[in-house]
Amino acid sequence: MIVYVEAVILDNFCFDFLLGYLTYLFLRRKVRYACVVLSATVGSLIALVYPLAKGYGMLVKIFALFVCSLLLTLKRSVRSYLIATFVYAVLSFVLSGIFCFLLGGKMANGFIGLKWGGLVCIVSVGTFLLLYTARQTIGLIGERRRKEKFATAEVFGNGKSIKISALFDSGNLLTDQNGEGVVVTDQRRLQALGDLREAGEMRVHTASGSRVLKLVKIPEIRIYSRGRENILTNVTAALSDLPEQYALILPCE
Template identity: 30%
Template structure:
């Protein structure tokens, strides 16, 4: 058996770089080519080394499965900086998904049947240049598909930077646009839901000093009906995709339980309509 290590390293490196780029772009992370290329080089070294190792040695099936798939989920970690575990998990899943899609395309184009092997398929004879060009083309097409799918949705679930302003105080939090948030205040306007720590940092003196009387907002969940305490703030600024949407006189409800670690605020879908965002360039969320 002849193994061309230079071509094997090149193929692994280009495939990992292209798929890591797609995964980082999918979760809207910051693309830093130095980190992506470093992660791709690490993946190429591990992939090539393990391929050569399996020529001379064999591992038990469970351990072999763990090594192969474990690397796929760990490889996105050095490719970008992730503020939250959820973003890293989504990036890893996207990387594995793109890997499966590319492998499926290669199998469909270059596989040949092996009747003597019980109908198994073997992929071989792929020119290295074709594989490298295919990886680059796959990255370009995947990014365009993701962009078009996102552009067809007027309101999307995403994370935005939100600044809450009350009097002379302001606090910046990470807000999650939730299409399932249909809360309304007494005026019939949409209501955002904030973590207790956010409102405490913004309105501690007014709330606990008794100078502001909170209203209540009716909530219906799978566990029944309940009510949330809510206050009105002067202004909310939502920053998303290079644009800003400013909303005056907003009602913010107090969440009875802590929100997920990466979010401090849950926004209603009506706050994230793309047509409401104005500024220099960019889209909505």
């Protein structure tokens, strides 16, 4: 719902932009900035005709609510539109209340009355930049952590080598008789290395149940991760016969 700030178009646009942006965040959808700008622009234009709609102010505000939320959900289902409209309406009431409290304004006839124009614009832009920066920072940290979990491994044996995808898994707590970590690998991928020295068997408990896996010794594994190369020698590997997304599952560092 549109909050009109002393008929200042810039204030209306920035407020509606923030409102549309927050709607996407609460819906946990990818922000479509073109739709947010379009919705804010239409909201600002409706603010211009609001003073002319004497006696029909409530109808104008309801119309603005449905139109602005519709522009945020273009090419979406009716269900998505109704949910977005509800979120948009709730956020408009909450946000207008917060702005009134922070800026010392008063609601009157659908307007937030302030002594100086532009305050809503400044607060809206500042809030948006703060939220955007925080989301970008959190995203970069998450992406870095995600990349740190993955690696490329080169496995050597019998004078041959293969390169496979690897994953550092904190859930891999397997150890051999010497207390060294045990890697889990796809036995079909290791067939390219020929016969490797057997090292017994191990019972492994996973989400799919309990299984007994054959153990072999891999002479050397080179792990390439984060621009570094780590070399493991005489590694105990449990051979899995289940299809895995990653051919080699390493103990977490």
